[in-house]
Amino acid sequence: MSIMGSLYVGVSGLQTSQNALNTTAHNVSNAENVGYVRQQVMQATNVYNTIANNRQGVSDQQVGLGVVYAKTRQVRDVFLDTTYRTEAGRQGFYETSVDVLDEIQNLLDEMNGQSFHEAINDLWVSVQEMAKDPSSAVTQGLFIEKCSEFLARGQSVYDGLESYQKSLNGTVNELVYNVNNYADRIKSLNDQIRYIEGGGFEEANDLRDERNHLLDELSKLATISYSEDKDSTVWVQLEGEDLVRGDHAYKIMTKTDPDSGFSYVFWEKNAKYDLDTFGTRYYTVDEAKKAAVFDLERLISTDIDTDIGKLKSTLLARGDHKGTYVDLDASRYTNSVSQSLCVNIMSEFDQLMHNVATTINSVLSDAAARATAINPNSTYMRDPKGNPIQVFQKIATDGYNAAGAYIPEDPDVYETQYSTNNMQINMDLLQQPTRMGFVLPDGSVDFVTMEKMKAEFTEEDNVLNINIKKKSSFVDYYSDLVSQVANSGFLYESILKNQEQTVIATENAREQIIGVSTDEELSHMIKFQNAYNAASRYINVVDEMLEHIVTTLGA
Numbered sequence: 001m002s003i004m005g006s007l008y009v010g011v012s013g014l015q016t017s018q019n020a021l022n023t024t025a026h027n028v029s030n031a032e033n034v035g036y037v038r039q040q041v042m043q044a045t046n047v048y049n050t051i052a053n054n055r056q057g058v059s060d061q062q063v064g065l066g067v068v069y070a071k072t073r074q075v076r077d078v079f080l081d082t083t084y085r086t087e088a089g090r091q092g093f094y095e096t097s098v099d100v101l102d103e104i105q106n107l108l109d110e111m112n113g114q115s116f117h118e119a120i121n122d123l124w125v126s127v128q129e130m131a132k133d134p135s136s137a138v139t140q141g142l143f144i145e146k147c148s149e150f151l152a153r154g155q156s157v158y159d160g161l162e163s164y165q166k167s168l169n170g171t172v173n174e175l176v177y178n179v180n181n182y183a184d185r186i187k188s189l190n191d192q193i194r195y196i197e198g199g200g201f202e203e204a205n206d207l208r209d210e211r212n213h214l215l216d217e218l219s220k221l222a223t224i225s226y227s228e229d230k231d232s233t234v235w236v237q238l239e240g241e242d243l244v245r246g247d248h249a250y251k252i253m254t255k256t257d258p259d260s261g262f263s264y265v266f267w268e269k270n271a272k273y274d275l276d277t278f279g280t281r282y283y284t285v286d287e288a289k290k291a292a293v294f295d296l297e298r299l300i301s302t303d304i305d306t307d308i309g310k311l312k313s314t315l316l317a318r319g320d321h322k323g324t325y326v327d328l329d330a331s332r333y334t335n336s337v338s339q340s341l342c343v344n345i346m347s348e349f350d351q352l353m354h355n356v357a358t359t360i361n362s363v364l365s366d367a368a369a370r371a372t373a374i375n376p377n378s379t380y381m382r383d384p385k386g387n388p389i390q391v392f393q394k395i396a397t398d399g400y401n402a403a404g405a406y407i408p409e410d411p412d413v414y415e416t417q418y419s420t421n422n423m424q425i426n427m428d429l430l431q432q433p434t435r436m437g438f439v440l441p442d443g444s445v446d447f448v449t450m451e452k453m454k455a456e457f458t459e460e461d462n463v464l465n466i467n468i469k470k471k472s473s474f475v476d477y478y479s480d481l482v483s484q485v486a487n488s489g490f491l492y493e494s495i496l497k498n499q500e501q502t503v504i505a506t507e508n509a510r511e512q513i514i515g516v517s518t519d520e521e522l523s524h525m526i527k528f529q530n531a532y533n534a535a536s537r538y539i540n541v542v543d544e545m546l547e548h549i550v551t552t553l554g555a
Helices: 003-029 078-109 116-132 137-197 205-219 285-290 310-318 341-374 427-431 447-458 474-514 518-553
Strands: 039-045 048-052 061-064 067-074 224-228 234-238 241-245 252-256 263-267 392-394 423-425
Touching: 003 039, 003 067, 003 518, 067 205, 078 137, 078 205, 078 310, 078 341, 078 474, 116 137, 116 341, 116 447, 116 474, 137 205, 137 234, 137 241, 137 252, 137 263, 137 310, 137 341, 137 423, 137 427, 205 224, 205 234, 252 285, 263 285, 310 341, 341 392, 341 447, 341 474, 423 427
Parallel strands: none
Antiparallel strands: 039 067, 048 061, 224 234, 234 241, 252 263, 392 423
């Protein structure tokens, strides 16, 4: 090799060492940045100059021109990335579930500093006291007062559950907004990465870091899958549907049901639409349901990976309507009801309110019927219209029609139901509790009716839902409801703790590969600095040789 040609070897050493130093410095400066992945400089041999072809020798006579910078690569593990994103999504699902159960437990245990449990206990005590002397104005007044407190506290608890349900609806809209933002940004990064890497001379590693971080964040919201094509474009599927495909980002949208006030999450691309007078797309609730992103009727199970994502967990916890006792009917108790924390608890709580109210009304109605059987003209336990007295009346409709016939409860018509927020205390009884009387036409005190009411309160004939076999009385029912929430919370917390450990272990394993160790990078910096110095000294030696040849030998 000529002396002048030797300079190429030294220059190549300077250039590659400088690139390696720059990469090392870049790693150190971004060591604490979330989503940053360690980068490595790949070096390769430069081209060779062929001096002569020796057909009889082992190889041609060639002279190398040193080292060349090949590429700066990211250090990643595809398997760990996939595992982390799946487990992080599952962690997000159970984090939401635990938060919801904690809030529900707070709403059930305390209401303005007073436990609802006290209200039903006080009602039970008032029943016992009135059973001792049904004709007493004091015990009758106490009974109506405790019925009023029971209903007021029950409505407050139910309103709290309904308000929390609405707040979850706001969270749904926020999470949908985040999903669309992530999709748009991934699509934009795809374009930028494809533009930079299209020539094959540069790696857009920092942009890739951001894109991978967005995939991490997106995986916490829903089940995703993804793949990268030959053009460096990542295609993303969410819940089995394309979210980012090629150069297009599809959107998920929300449609608010005017009846429930809840938002349905659906795929814009799969929903049929109409145009309003301004030419704007308009989606109906029915079309939104047909293009739903999530199938909330599927069983939630780790075995089939249906327990992944905060958005799905929030939708499931919220439900698509406010729960009432009719949802606990076997024909209506579907997965979307039983697996919805809010709907399920609201339904079970409403069932307690409904059963207590209708039981009390029924006992008084039976007393009126017994008296009428003896004397058809009897007005015992009847209001001025001749209908049996009701302590709990419906707000939207009357309990009896104009002909005096009982209006049956229609499971599809809320106004006909004795549901928590469709009940009020009989105003006549609030003003004058002694209207009940409890004195039979013959002048005797009606102990039988109150003994029957006592028996109804102690009868263990109530179950939380069709999947639970344990029966309980009215007083124990609420305790069972609170215990169910507490036990579910404990179960979910246990699952969450195990899931957190899984995510931490996976993340640690991934960080060992993609994470930046400052100690390791500093040792690399020393190595590359020494290589740079060696190349520099090599050039100095060549320079001195050239100077000696020119100035000394040339003279």
